[in-house]
Amino acid sequence: MEENVQLHQDDEISLIDLFAVLLHYKLMIIVITVLAMIFAVVFSIISIIMPAEESPLPNTFTPSAQMLIKENSSGGGGLSAALSSSGLGSLASLAGVSVGGGASNASLAVYLASSNALLDSVTDEFKLIEKYQIEEHVRANSRKILKKVLSASYDEETGIFKVSFTDINPEFAQAVVNYVVDWMSNKFDELGLDNNKIQKENLERNIQSSYNEILRIEKEVKKLGASVGYGSNAWDIPSITTGSARLQLELEAQKQVYTQLKTQYELLKVQMQSETPIFQILERPEIPDMKSGPSRGKLCIIIAFAAFFMSVFLAFALNAWKNIKNDPEAVKKLNLKKKS
Helix, strand or coil: CCCHHHHHHHHHHHHHHHHHHHHHHHHHHHHHHHHHHHHHHHHHHHHHHHHCCCCCCCCCCCCCEEEEECCCCCHHHHHHHHHHCCCHHHHHHHHCCCCCCCCCCHHHHHHCCCHHHHHHHHHHHHHHHHHHHCCHHHHHHHHHHHHEEEEEECCCCEEEEEEEEEECCCCHHHHHHHHHHHHHHHHHHHCCCCCHHHHHHHHHHHHHHHHHHHHHHHEEEEEEEHHCCCCHHHHHHHHHHHHHHHHHHHHHHHHHHHHHHHHHHHHHHHHHHHHHCCCCECCCCCCCCCCCEEEEHHHHHHHHHHHHHHHHHHHHHHHHHHHHHHCCCHHHHHHHHCCC
């Protein structure tokens, strides 16, 4: 019982000692905290007044674009084949994208957004090596810088894929996001993941080819008719008639092919309008009129709290040093250590 009372008394005395130390150095604690707050406020004001290129803490802007990523009903078989045929299979595996049955268009989009191919393309397009003044290991360092300011995320619930870029220049940031969106859209087309798009492009080529063939045959028919009109030998009339009949048959056949292709094309357009493409751009980036960072108010609060705790620590350190100097035994031990 007596031991417990003694412990409580020791605890109470230690707490009183702590408060006594804080009260003794209260002026130092207040001054350091207030000076830190003033410094933080002045620093924030100066960072706002200075030009963005010279400011130590400039405003940053983060425009973003949103895309809808649709998964194949086949469960990713087309994606696996496309990745393997394009040579991206091994690279995607290193990035955590499976090229087996579990591969998805969303995982491909996330991978492409951080791929070296995209990062290098953005660097070359916007001359980021000169912009960021990179002098050593230009490719590696430019990729590191881009990965810090270029971000991509995918929401599994909504299927929305988001790309954003942060920079002190809002117009420049918007241009980068637009470029990334177009690059990814073209890459999806190159990989051949959207069968409707591929079929549409093939039909367009075949329709144009069939139309050109019709024009060629009609030109030959006119030329053959003109030769008859100018007067040909009687011996040539049978061959001209046969050639004309053959051209007419070819012309009719080409017209039927053209009609069928055109019908398929129009039906496909109707089908595509009713279906969602694999990579659909929902929202292009806008020039942001509100900064995304930094939070100067939060910075001031953090600096003030950090200064307060540092001043409290300094107060205890000074008090401990003072106690050591007033303790003959402690001084004697320190002197002995210095001599040894």
